[in-house]
Amino acid sequence: MASIPLEHVLLLSAALFCIGVLAIVTKRHAVAILMGIELIFNAANLNLIAFSQHDPKLLQGQVFALFVIVIAAAEAAIALAIVLKVYQHFNTVNINEVDASQG
Template sequence: MTLIPLQHYLIVAAALFCIGLAIAITKRHFIGILLGIELMLNAVNINLVAFSRYDPERLSGQLFALFVIVVAAAEVTIALAIILRVYGYYQTVDPDEVDELKK
C-alpha cells in the first residue's frame, strides 16, 4: 500500500484554510462568516488526521479531530441560534447593520 505524501495533505489543508479565512473576512453576513470558520476547522482536522496517519501507534490526532468535530457541531448550533435571535430583533443578518446591543 502506497501512502500519499504528507506534503499533499498539508497543501490541501493550507488551501482550505486560506479559502475559509478569505470567506470569513470578506462575507457580509453571519452565515457566510460561519461557513468560513467551518472550512478553517476542517483544514485543522485534515492536518490532525494526516499527522496521525504517519504515527500509527498513537491515535491522538484522530481523537483530537473527533473532538474538533464535536466542538464545531456545538458551535454551529449556538451560532445559528444567535443568528436567528439577531435576525428576529434587527430584521437583518448583516454584521455592519447590527452595531449596537441595546436600542
Template sequence: MLTQIPLEHILLLSAALFTIGVLAVITKRHAVVVLMGIELIFNAANLNLVAFSRHDPQLMQGQLFSLFVILVAAAEAAVALAIVLRVYQHFKTANLNQIVSREG
C-alpha cells in the first residue's frame, strides 16, 4: 500500500517554490532568470491545485485546472522568450537594467 505524503509537507514545498520564484523575479535582472522565476511561481500554484484536489478524489477539478495553467505557462514561455530574443537583437543585452528606450 502506498503511503500518502501529508498535505502540510506538500504545502511547505509549494511555499518554498513560490518564495524562490518571487525572489528570482524581484532580485535578478537577467530576463531569462526572471522568466524562470515566473515559471516557479506557476509550478507552486499547480502543486497547490493538485494537493488540494486530492481531498475530493471524485472530482478532477484541481487536476484539470492545473493542466490549463500548464498550457497557459507554456504559451507564456514561448511568447516571452520570443520577446526576449527581439529585445536582445535590438539592445544587444538581456539585462533588464540596461534596456532603455531610445525615445525620451
C-alpha cells in the first residue's frame, strides 16, 4: 500500500486553513463564516492525523481529531441556532446589518 508523503498532506492542510481564513475575513454572511471556521477545524484534524501516522503505536492524533470533530459539531449546532435567532429578530444574517442597539 502506497503511503502519501507528509509534505503533501501538510500542503493540503495549509490550503484548507488559508481558504477558511479567507472565508472568515471576506464574507459577510454568517453561514459562510461558519463554513470557514469548519474548514479551519478540518485542516487541524488533517494535521493531527497526518502526524499521528509517524508513530502508529500511539493513537493520540486520532483521539485529538475525534475531540475536534465533536467540538466542531457542537459549535456548528450552537452557531446555527444563534444565526436562526438573529434572523428571527433582525430579518437578516448579514453580519454588517446586525446592530445590537436595535433590539
